[in-house]
Amino acid sequence: METLVLAGQSVEVNEEGFLVNPGDWSKEIAVDIAKQEGIDELTDAHWKVINFCRERATETGSAPTLRQITTGSDITTKELFALFPKGPAKKVAKISGLGKPEGCV
Amino acid sequence: MTQDNRHIAFICSKGNLDMAYPALVMGWAALGNGIDVTIFFTFWGLDLINDKRVDHLELAPVANTSMKMTMMGVDTGNLGIPNLMGVLPGMTAFATKLMKDKMDKLEVPPVREYLQMLVDGGANLYACKMSVDMMELSMDDFVDGVKDIVTAGDFMDMTEGAQVIFI
Numbered sequence: 001m002e003t004l005v006l007a008g009q010s011v012e013v014n015e016e017g018f019l020v021n022p023g024d025w026s027k028e029i030a031v032d033i034a035k036q037e038g039i040d041e042l043t044d045a046h047w048k049v050i051n052f053c054r055e056r057a058t059e060t061g062s063a064p065t066l067r068q069i070t071t072g073s074d075i076t077t078k079e080l081f082a083l084f085p086k087g088p089a090k091k092v093a094k095i096s097g098l099g100k101p102e103g104c105v
Numbered sequence: 106m107t108q109d110n111r112h113i114a115f116i117c118s119k120g121n122l123d124m125a126y127p128a129l130v131m132g133w134a135a136l137g138n139g140i141d142v143t144i145f146f147t148f149w150g151l152d153l154i155n156d157k158r159v160d161h162l163e164l165a166p167v168a169n170t171s172m173k174m175t176m177m178g179v180d181t182g183n184l185g186i187p188n189l190m191g192v193l194p195g196m197t198a199f200a201t202k203l204m205k206d207k208m209d210k211l212e213v214p215p216v217r218e219y220l221q222m223l224v225d226g227g228a229n230l231y232a233c234k235m236s237v238d239m240m241e242l243s244m245d246d247f248v249d250g251v252k253d254i255v256t257a258g259d260f261m262d263m264t265e266g267a268q269v270i271f272i
Binding site for chain 1: 110111130133134136137138139140210212213214221222225227
């Protein structure tokens with residue numbers, strides 16, 4: 001476990017960089033995590049994905065998998081990989097302040 | 106493809122329904138984790154990208170010692186499906202339907218859709234030239250997203266430094 005200063009607030013993250021306390025998450029923190037993940041700016045399209053993930057996690061208790069994102073929203077696989085390049089599965093969950101998605105598809 | 110990025114290559118040599126999934130599942134997981142993915146389809150594995158075959162992949166209960174009666178809902182412990190029963194007409198279709206239903210329940214997409222997801226996620230799909238020639242196929246026979254028909258030597262070139270998994 002490690003303590004990082006994100007958006008002027010000190011938050012705990014695990015060894016993979018996921019927030020330890022989901023309650024720490026804020027939009028500002030999401031912006032900072034995104035920067036660390038190589039995404040300079042969160043556009044409306046990014047927020048659509050993040051909001052969807054957070055809503056789904058509230059309903060089910062865990063971060064949705066990539067396929068659950070594409071089947072549950074109007075975001076396509078291509079868009080998802082373009083918005084969150086090089087590993088969208090972890091990046092989306094991390095920026096959304098959720099844990100690693102459970103499930104293989 | 107950057108030089109330092111992890112790269113996994115799958116060689117798909119089987120055309121049975123159960124053997125179609127390992128590369129799809131692992132390839133999709135790899136893409137999700139930012140790993141480059143190359144899939145090389147050879148011999149029976151060409152059925153996976155053959156437009157006329159991909160929706161009709163099957164699973165045969167004959168000589169499959171892992172297929173137990175319990176999978177058909179009969180509470181018989183470790184008793185296998187007798188080979189003699191497996192040869193009956195319709196048994197392959199039955200076993201195939203059983204597997205497809207189970208996959209469907211788990212929300213695992215069919216092979217054609219899975220392949221499209223992989224292509225959309227950036228995987229590179231290639232067909233083996235020798236197998237293509239032997240089976241008298243061409244690019245027109247394949248599903249969208251297959252990049253090219255390549256030789257074994259080409260495959261070696263494009264997977265330099267990659268981890269290779271043979272299925």
